[in-house]
Amino acid sequence: MYSTEFQKIIDFRRSNRKFDPSIPVPSEVIQKSLERATLSPNSSNMQLWEFYWVRSEKLKKEFVPYCLNQSAAKTAQELVVFVTRRDLWSKRAKWNYNKIKESTEGQDQSLIKGGLDYYSKAIPLVYMRDPFGFMGIVRRLICFFMGIRKPFVRLGGNAEQRITVQKSCALAAQTFMLSIAAEGFHSCPMEGFDKYRVKRALGLPWGAEINMIIAVGKGTEEGIWGPRFRVPNEEVIFEV
Template sequence: MRKEAEVFDQIVQERRSVRIYDPEAEFDTDAVKRSLERAVLAPNSSNMQLWEFYRIKSDEAKKQVAWMCMNQKAAKTARELVVVVARRDLWKKRQQALVKEMQRVYPDAKSKQASRAMNYYKNLIPKYYWTDWLDLWGMLKKCIYFFAGINKPMIRHGNRADIRISVHKSAALAAQNFMMSMKAEGYDTCPMEGMDSKRIKQFLKLPRKAEVVMVIGCGPSAEGGIYSSRFRIPNSEVIFEV
């Protein structure tokens, strides 16, 4: 095993969801900044990067968001809170940015690679992300995929719910990058889904279509911050070879 793998294994083994943080221990807030910069390097669907991250730093803001997280200790005692937000509604803006990037990457617009990239981002991405009020386009896409997939492999997801899941998956990958980075920096984290996402959206003044994925508490662990020993279902029940 490579040395880098040994280091990574140690980080993975040591990462735990910590529920109580030490208010007196030294805390380098720049570690949060560095970890968020690593978070946005996470893989994501079509490189659309439909995510946002909000650092909750002031005492008053933390108090309010902790209340919206049901006053969990992981929120109340955290030195900072990070709100991970899925922004499916920003797909047009991200698409335009990626079209410009493809023009930079492939200056020869007539090349095969350029044509393929531009077709993907100019034509296929809008067909995938655009939705109407009743999601009739999504249902039509599902029907098309069904019949097109009778004799060959075919993407099956395409309605509004499928797109939401895809965007949330990408945001979760970034959140994991953040938590692993914080552990590498010497600090702990706790992802929380027990929250009032409506109130958090209002607090952050987010648009209607933005969705809060999770709130992550972070900081130096306090004694008793880990509630119990780690439990995992046996690998034989979850890891398979075909």
């Protein structure tokens, strides 16, 4: 339906490392793209993410060395930090629970009960943590026994929880970048940064993690470092 337009956006989006200083990015473009990012698929609709649009010029300057003086950060017209908030799981579970409760009218009662149980029983089991990692062991044991006779989700500890929130946040970052491309601007995702300094600059709590920082602007030809090449399709796409 939108295949041709989508292909154009995919082709247009390149990681651009040098932005034109004379062309600002309208605020609406960033705002709209961030709002589109919130519509990204995410694990259990928990939305354990936050997007920090760095608007203060002082902070933007501070971020250049935090991003290891990368040219994308130096020349960025706008910077957005994508952050995971695994620590907000309880708040977001309650939010989902209440949303389901609010929308009961005319809805299938068994679906509602399933939803309420999911956010009050299953989600705490997935996200609950303790300082010694006992919950991770409990989760693994439950999954092991439940999985003996039939397929069962394999939950784990710290690493699995982090992967879950990072996956969803990266999808939001991708929606953001595609939206920026659709608006005729360019972006560069960055994982080359000092996560401790970035966290401190944003005043983030211990449970937050930086997913990536995205530089945005009007890209230049020098900002494209070479042709776009990918390993052959046969090496990565399989029909099984």
